[in-house]
Amino acid sequence: MNDVAIQIAQLEFLTKLQRILGEGLFSASYKYALLLSLAELSVEQSIPSDGTLRIELDELAGRFITLYWRQVAPFKGRLLAQNAGRQASIISKISAFKSVAPTLAVARSRTQWPRLVHEVGRLLVEMPLWKLQRVGEERLDFLYEERLTDRSIVLRPGVAACFRAQFGVVQALVQSAWLSFVQRLPPNRPILGSMTDLADFLFGAERSGLRVIADGLLGLQKGGCFYCGGRVRDGGDVDHFIPWSRYPLDLGHNFVLAHASCNQDKRDMLAAAGHLQRWIERNDSQAGVLDEVFNAARFPFDADASSSVAEWAYENAERAGALVWVRRNGQTSRLTAEWREYLK
Ligand SMILES: [Zn+2]
Structure with a gap:
């Protein structure tokens, strides 16, 4: 592809991503975490010459836990809701794990870690993985084909390259959508203070170690x-x-x-x-x-x-x-x- 064709492909990619964020149904924050996980893994792995990228379910689950890890700490003394109804079950599992392993590094060294990864993987399949690319009645499955092959999903040709090229934009779009989702949830309203506090809490760095x-x-x-x-x-x-x-x-x-x-x-x-x-x-x-x-x-x-x-x-x-x-x-x-x- 020449430069113009690449730019057009990237714009189309971002437009579809914005449709998912703007028109998709978000009853829990899982889809945001899933998108960020896909974007990060695309940056960290080398892309094969056919332009696809295979991501193992366990790897995806591990990254998903990492993204939620800091968010299951109390914010001003309370656990923030990440779901419109009952607390999202992935959150409850991660939160329970965190109560026995204070940092992510300690958690990863625990013998029960693979089991948590496995359970989160199972929930990913049940919940956001096959729902992310639905907008109303429409299927926008431009990111990956909706099935598991060898316990992996495969990003379509060019998708990992778009995530890499537009990582900053993707991250800003997803984080700001996630932020306003968390702010709008009724159980969170009494807890939340200023926007900057909350952004740092949700997306800041882990300092321990x-x-x-x-x-x-x-x-x-x-x-x-x-x-x-x-x-x-x-x-x-x-x-x-x-x-x-x-x-x-x-x-x-x-x-x-x-x-x-x-x-x-x-x-x-x-x-x-x-x-x-x-x-x-x-x-x-x-x-x-x-x-x-x-x-x-x-x-x-x-x-x-x-x-x-x-x-x-x-x-x-x-x-x-x-x-x-x-x-x-x-x-x-x-x-x-x-x-x-x-x-x-
Ligand atoms: Zn110096």
């Missing part, structure tokens, strides 16, 4: 800041190499330790190609030590997914002619194709 990671990374970096190399004296900040605002998933390899001042100066920008090169070298050459650090912090990690996310982020930034962060005091430069030498 970050101190252990900080100490581990500081050792690995021999006490120096990842970006400028200067000595870190006050413990430093754990920086998301690919900024959280661009891709809201905490995976171990995405973390580097930096001066608080370097971290704040970088803000939501991508780091310049030279930093990318060092980040990839670090992930390759220190793979064993990094695994130990993440395991000690009981933090999820997946080196291939992290580089796939990085590739996605730099690809989009290059296409957009974005500025990247070079060093403190706001020094930036335009991203060139140089980064491609380091990733791939």
Whole structure:
């Protein structure tokens, strides 16, 4: 496809997605979580040459639990409703699990975790998976064919590529629809305060385990800041190499330790190609030590997914002619194709 054809395909994709969000029937918030799960998994996995993407039910269920995990914490002392009637049963299951496993990392290490994943998978099949693509009487099954093959669904050709190219837009659309769904539910009205509070509660980062990671990374970096190399004296900040605002998933390899001042100066920008090169070298050459650090912090990690996310982020930034962060005091430069030498 040429550039124009690709842009048209992406616009059609977004238009259908908006129809699902705007016209579909939402009695629970499952469909939002399902859409975000599909979008995230599309970014994290490499797409085969035929343009389809096979996603295992267990993998989908695991991501689905991750998205709900923080939402089953009490908001101002109460569990938020995610369903128009009785509390959604997936929520009750995840909430029950969370009462015996305080963090997601601890939960994943529990022997009962696979059973939770299996049960959520079963509910996905019963509830949102075959309903997501219904709009009134119409079937808009442009995302995937509505059947399981080897306990997997298969995204139609081009769908994963559209999710990758438009991830930021998809995420904003789905999150804002989910946010207003939760706000409109009558049982939530007395609990909810300002919109910003609620958005952060529903979609913010999980912070637990970050101190252990900080100490581990500081050792690995021999006490120096990842970006400028200067000595870190006050413990430093754990920086998301690919900024959280661009891709809201905490995976171990995405973390580097930096001066608080370097971290704040970088803000939501991508780091310049030279930093990318060092980040990839670090992930390759220190793979064993990094695994130990993440395991000690009981933090999820997946080196291939992290580089796939990085590739996605730099690809989009290059296409957009974005500025990247070079060093403190706001020094930036335009991203060139140089980064491609380091990733791939
Ligand atoms: Zn620094």
